[in-house]
């Protein structure tokens with residue numbers, strides 16, 4: 001039987017518990033799930049692509065069928081290279097819908113309908129979580145311990161060390 005494989009792509013700058021929730025649920029639905037960290041040279045991320053890959057790997061050791069890598073360029077080209085036909089995305093709120101709908105339609109067009117996007121609704125305890133807000137709270141020394149996996153928490157505290165000093 002052919003394996004059901006999917007890609008969960010994003011910036012993951014950094015990985016939050018909202019992403020982990022989507023990954024844990026996705027790992028149950030697919031035989032193999034690839035977390036693909038986008039390496040966009042036009043953006044200035046808080047963590048480099050290599051750091052985001054390392055932090056995601058360290059945070060997802062419990063998910064044996066999830067692998068982590070980075071990619072550059074069009075997601076659809078990466079999906080083709082990997083021979084994957086499903087893109088997994090998470091939806092937090094109505095506000096996510098418009099962008100995600102556009103992106104899914106664009107990708108479907110680019111891939112000539114060979115690739116489909118599938119959505120999982122956010123877990124009810126994670127709907128308010130975004131990498132951007134977590135970064136912002138951390139940059140002011142706020143308590144983010146319940147929002148991100150332990151390796152990410154430690155990396156954020158190290159990054160904004162001066163704010164976490166008491």
Ligand code: ADP
Pocket residue numbers: 009010011012013016017018019022088089090091092096121122123126127128129130131
């Ligand atoms: P991007 O930089 O492309 O917005 P992200 O790394 O923030 O990507 O997120 C990747 C995917 O995870 C997107 O589909 C996004 O909607 C989803 N996502 C992000 N945070 C959450 C959350 N708290 N709950 C569910 N899905 C989420």
